[in-house]
Amino acid sequence: METYDAIIIGAGHNGLVCAAYLLKEGYSVLLLEKRSIPGGGATTEEAMPEAAPGFQFNLCAIDHEFIHLGPVVEELELTKYGLEYLYCDPVTFCPHPDGKYFLAHSSIDKTCAEIARYSERDAAKYREFIDFWQRLTQGITPIFNAPPKSVVDIVGNYGWQNVENLFSTLGGVNKTLDLARTMLTSPKDSLEYWFDSEFLKAPLARLAAEFGAPPSQKTIGIGSMMMSMRHSPGMARPRGGTGALIKALLNLVKDLGGEILCDRSVERVLIGNDGSAEGVRVADGTEYRAKVGVISNIDARRLFLGLVPEATTDRADPALRERLERRIVNNNETILKIDCALAEPPRFERFNHREEFLVGSILIADSVNHVEEAHALPSMGKIPDANPSMYLDIPTVLDPSMAPKGKHTMWIEFFAPYQIAGKEGTGLKGTGWTDQLKNRVADRVIDKLADYAPNIKDAIIARRVESPAELGERLGAYKGNYYHVDMTLDQMLFLRPLPEIANYTTPIDKLYLTGAGTHPGGSISGMPGRNCAHVFLQKQKPLNQVLEKATELFK
Numbered sequence: 001m002e003t004y005d006a007i008i009i010g011a012g013h014n015g016l017v018c019a020a021y022l023l024k025e026g027y028s029v030l031l032l033e034k035r036s037i038p039g040g041g042a043t044t045e046e047a048m049p050e051a052a053p054g055f056q057f058n059l060c061a062i063d064h065e066f067i068h069l070g071p072v073v074e075e076l077e078l079t080k081y082g083l084e085y086l087y088c089d090p091v092t093f094c095p096h097p098d099g100k101y102f103l104a105h106s107s108i109d110k111t112c113a114e115i116a117r118y119s120e121r122d123a124a125k126y127r128e129f130i131d132f133w134q135r136l137t138q139g140i141t142p143i144f145n146a147p148p149k150s151v152v153d154i155v156g157n158y159g160w161q162n163v164e165n166l167f168s169t170l171g172g173v174n175k176t177l178d179l180a181r182t183m184l185t186s187p188k189d190s191l192e193y194w195f196d197s198e199f200l201k202a203p204l205a206r207l208a209a210e211f212g213a214p215p216s217q218k219t220i221g222i223g224s225m226m227m228s229m230r231h232s233p234g235m236a237r238p239r240g241g242t243g244a245l246i247k248a249l250l251n252l253v254k255d256l257g258g259e260i261l262c263d264r265s266v267e268r269v270l271i272g273n274d275g276s277a278e279g280v281r282v283a284d285g286t287e288y289r290a291k292v293g294v295i296s297n298i299d300a301r302r303l304f305l306g307l308v309p310e311a312t313t314d315r316a317d318p319a320l321r322e323r324l325e326r327r328i329v330n331n332n333e334t335i336l337k338i339d340c341a342l343a344e345p346p347r348f349e350r351f352n353h354r355e356e357f358l359v360g361s362i363l364i365a366d367s368v369n370h371v372e373e374a375h376a377l378p379s380m381g382k383i384p385d386a387n388p389s390m391y392l393d394i395p396t397v398l399d400p401s402m403a404p405k406g407k408h409t410m411w412i413e414f415f416a417p418y419q420i421a422g423k424e425g426t427g428l429k430g431t432g433w434t435d436q437l438k439n440r441v442a443d444r445v446i447d448k449l450a451d452y453a454p455n456i457k458d459a460i461i462a463r464r465v466e467s468p469a470e471l472g473e474r475l476g477a478y479k480g481n482y483y484h485v486d487m488t489l490d491q492m493l494f495l496r497p498l499p500e501i502a503n504y505t506t507p508i509d510k511l512y513l514t515g516a517g518t519h520p521g522g523s524i525s526g527m528p529g530r531n532c533a534h535v536f537l538q539k540q541k542p543l544n545q546v547l548e549k550a551t552e553l554f555k
């Protein structure tokens with residue numbers, strides 16, 4: 001049996017980041033990936049080689065913000081391994097049905113000037129709003145970059161600037177209480193407090209809802225930070241697509257002697273006589289042994305309900321399986337993904353089209369209620385396609401290398417239910433999704449986009465539509481949940497995915513968790529991978545690490 005120090009189940013970007021940190025410390029690492037290419041939700045693929053040869057598509061993630069709040073790119077020196085980030089400016093365009101539009105530049109001044117064309121008050125408020133969220137983000141970033149239950153690590157991450165920013169949002173008792181109120185409230189309530197204009201509130205609600213819940217949902221007030229991050233640290237895309245981040249990580253991992261085996265779906269975590277994890281078995285029956293630990297890049301529910309023997313889990317924690325099954329909330333919302341090869345980019349004629357509209361993300365969000373419907377209906381098993389809201393990008397405007405010369409690609413994300421109500425037991429995996437249905441929904445999404453950009457239908461050379469059920473199969477994610485676990489406050493920080501397994505460790509010795517289903521959550525950040533590696537390493541030499549950290553604090 002081949003033996004390594006650490007085996008990682010899944011080669012998503014978090015698995016790769018985790019591997020890189022372990023390799024740097026001298027551990028031998030094997031990553032086992034079920035797909036034929038690594039990367040999970042961070043791949044770039046020539047997805048239609050016959051209908052659209054030479055067009056490269058980001059099948060999932062495209063816009064990277066969170067990774068710039070952490071040290072992963074610098075610490076792992078990923079630019080040396082081929083990663084180059086291209087920053088979007090403008091960052092967001094949202095046309096409004098009445099002819100107004102929201103255009104956010106990277107510069108707050110320029111964005112305020114755009115808003116002031118319609119409302120001086122909202123422009124002034126926007127400046128205050130962004131300033132508040134930027135200070136708060138700066139103030140809490142050290143928490144994202146540490147294991148959530150490791151107070152020494154969290155405190156050690158705080159520099160003077162973070163402390164100053166945090167205290168500026170806390171202030172006195174009443175200010176602190178009001179901040180708690182902001183966290184407990186919904187993005188919708190928050191936006192109502194700050195702004196008057198619908199053309200501004202709607203895109204901000206749409207971005208806040210990227211946390212995967214309707215804007216009216218209480219406790220995701222923090223979703224408002226999504227717009228402020230586009231100003232700082234900024235919104236960027238790797239040159240060549242998100243897959244270029246994976247390529248850089250692969251170069252690094254291989255350079256450090258790590259191994260990645262694709263087409264290896266892990267079916268079982270092997271347990272030793274002492275009850276600890278000692279390896280894994282893949283679908284073809286091959287077994288691999290891990291001397292120091294097994295790390296899961298897939299979520300805890302899949303891991304414990306699918307891969308770990310029931311009796312082992314029950315012996316370690318008799319309540320865990322039921323808590324994973326019933327305590328973790330999944331709101332049934334996921335994505336119907338549309339990728340198109342285009343002969344020309346969309347043109348927003350009614351809005352005096354400018355090429356710069358297409359650089360960042362384009363939001364079709366007519367009102368806060370429009371966004372509300374887009375997220376509330378999927379949680380009831382309904383498809384919000386009567387009047388589709390969507391998030392789209394034309395990546396080739398910023399990076400023409402992703403398509404043949406003069407041609408473009410279009411990336412559309414449309415929120416949809418995983419399980420369609422009333423269609424249980426039909427379609428793919430019993431979800432109700434069929435090829436016919438996904439194409440019908442995609443037609444409606446494109447129809448809606450054509451209301452704003454009338455040339456779009458004629459511009460499409462080829463398209464690929466992936467239903468929520470197909471996306472779930474591709475990613476191996478529970479009910480297509482690309483964040484692995486919903487990103488609501490009750491499942492964040494030291495509650496993610498459950499308090500008893502929130503610090504990347506599990507009740508089974510030598511079995512660790514990383515990935516989007518762990519703190520600080522989904523999206524492209526690499527933080528769960530880095531934090532998990534830190535805990536793994538600390539477990540091997542606990543005293544040394546704590547002493548090092550304590551010494552740093554007194555420097």
Ligand SMILES: Cc1cc2nc3c(=O)[nH]c(=O)nc-3n(C[C@H](O)[C@H](O)[C@H](O)COP(=O)(O)OP(=O)(O)OC[C@H]3O[C@@H](n4cnc5c(N)ncnc54)[C@H](O)[C@@H]3O)c2cc1C
Pocket residue numbers: 009010011012013014015032033034035038039040041042059060061062063064065066264265266267297298335337413471474475476477482483514515516517521522523524525
């Ligand atoms: C359509 C879409 C758009 C998105 N857009 C953005 C965006 O613009 N910006 C952003 O920041 N985030 C975005 N996200 C979210 C982001 O892609 C994910 O949160 C992130 O990729 C999660 O990374 P991960 O490494 O934790 O897990 P994953 O990427 O899910 O990786 C898990 C890996 O495990 C593998 N695996 C699963 N089961 C097994 C098994 N049994 N054996 C072996 N391997 C297995 C999978 O194939 C996968 O490679 C988007 C997601 C989707 C679906």
